[in-house]
Amino acid sequence: MRLLLVTGLIHKKVTFMAHIDYFFATISPFTYLAGTGLEDIAQKHGATIAYKPMDLMTVFGRTGGVPPKDRHISRIEMRAQELPRQAKKRKLPLNLQPAFFPVNMAPSSYAVIAASNYGDGDLGALVHGFTRAVWAEEKDISQPEVIEACLKTAGFDPSLADKDMIGSAEQYAKNTEDAVAAGVFGAPFYITDKDQRFWGQDRLEDLDLVLSGAL
Template structure:
């Protein structure tokens, strides 16, 4: 049995935002380690048959907003289901989280991921902006030089490797959690993740 959970997500995913803090609490209570793995879901969708949001049927797009409001209300979370900066490119923030994981460790990457998700879905900030990302580094007590490092070839290679690992693991949506080789898709499956961790 592995002590480490693989956490695959998109930094612009509302579902990852809804589940992130509950997942962090599960990690703490279970005393499991985590691999924080931001992923390029454009590539994942191409491999798995998924469609990016703008290409989905109008009925599905409308129902998505209903479900986001339902879950936010149910969880007591403040959330803008149609934020000012969305759709937004998740690549810059994903690369930043990747270099933070490399240099500062997974707990720091997990903290930054939560800040990025909240910036998009609660605080109406542009997570593709280098200015916003610099602010988030400062707010999470992380080194400012990580922003420049995120532009390097090594960060891109690691991000590409995360994406390939997700595809190899059968991931098709965000967020996804792999516990002892078992895949759980969606923040609404965190109860099942908790049961798995209790064994």
């Protein structure tokens, strides 16, 4: 959106950048399948991104969802078909039954928050690195050495894994509360500054179209 400001005879154009709140979980397969598509869209539109890792199981419990293992068999079977299809479509490797799932997502989430606050690497690559570690590389992202390796690969100082743990834990809890308050019920979930909401990696095209003004 552009706003024309008039001050005497001086006309200035001020461009307001779009903003996206990105709610995700570092163990979510659909967050993995999103790849770095969000970052590509944000770059295309000059949009900013706020990375908000959340406790997905808590969000499920607060919004009527259930963990994958507790779902009706119809949903379990559908998920088992849908994940490989989407992975093939995006040319991403996928192990439908990874060795380390589910695991505690808090430590990797804290690392994302610390990286966002104190680092200068690639946050999109970091999020994708954690999810890829789970769903394609058979790694346990609750372990310090795995977290440090993901940070380093994404261009961050590995020591951020232990940076401001209390502050990161508080922010993680706040992200989870903010997610529920904002209408989030799954991952990945994208919300624009105009409160346009998108659930799932298969809605990235719609997000792109909304930011373009086509939807």
